[in-house]
Amino acid sequence: TLPKILISACLLGRPVRYNGSAKPVLHPALRAWQKAGQLVIICPEVAAGFSTPRPPAEITQGQSGPDVLASTARVQDTTGADVTDQFITGAKIALALAQEQNCKFAILTDASPSCGSTHIYDGAFQGQKHPGTGVTTALLRAHGMQVFAETEIDGLVACLSKGRIKN
Numbered sequence: 023t024l025p026k027i028l029i030s031a032c033l034l035g036r037p038v039r040y041n042g043s044a045k046p047v048l049h050p051a052l053r054a055w056q057k058a059g060q061l062v063i064i065c066p067e068v069a070a071g072f073s074t075p076r077p078p079a080e081i082t083q084g085q086s087g088p089d090v091l092a093s094t095a096r097v098q099d100t101t102g103a104d105v106t107d108q109f110i111t112g113a114k115i116a117l118a119l120a121q122e123q124n125c126k127f128a129i130l131t132d133a134s135p136s137c138g139s140t141h142i143y144d145g146a147f148q149g150q151k152h153p154g155t156g157v158t159t160a161l162l163r164a165h166g167m168q169v170f171a172e173t174e175i176d177g178l179v180a181c182l183s184k185g186r187i188k189n
């Protein structure tokens with residue numbers, strides 16, 4: 023059977039981002055996977071009950087997704103509201119879906135406080151990024167999933183073709 027891949031809804035053109043936009047990615051592999059029914063689509067924030075648009079949120083004090091899961095960091099939005107619990111709920115829903123659909127791989131939108139996998143905003147709400155992951159990415163990785171950014175689709179293609187040769 024073809025491997026299933028969890029993917030951020032905004033990368034497939036769904037306008038679910040905090041500002042009501044999408045972040046569509048055009049990549050031939052993406053189209054092929056979609057056609058073959060391999061993509062499992064999720065927006066962790068919408069799944070957690072956030073509306074769109076919504077105030078942007080960041081993991082505070084220069085910390086990262088694993089710190090949120092360890093309860094040593096919080097997620098706040100620009101109104102000052104603490105949205106940590108909702109972000110953890112979204113991550114859990116994404117993990118449950120990935121496990122139910124047997125996804126071992128994910129392509130998630132980088133820099134998001136949920137979906138970021140290489141960089142996230144640093145928590146000062148000044149538009150500055152630092153290395154780190156979002157809450158959903160942190161939870162998926164803690165459960166052994168491989169998470170790729172939308173700029174790393176070629177890396178996933180290579181990873182899957184290596185797997186095919188081995189089998």
Ligand code: SF4
Pocket residue numbers: 030031032033038039040064065066067068131134136137
């Ligand atoms: Fe896209 Fe993830 Fe943000 Fe949802 S939570 S809008 S899927 S980056």
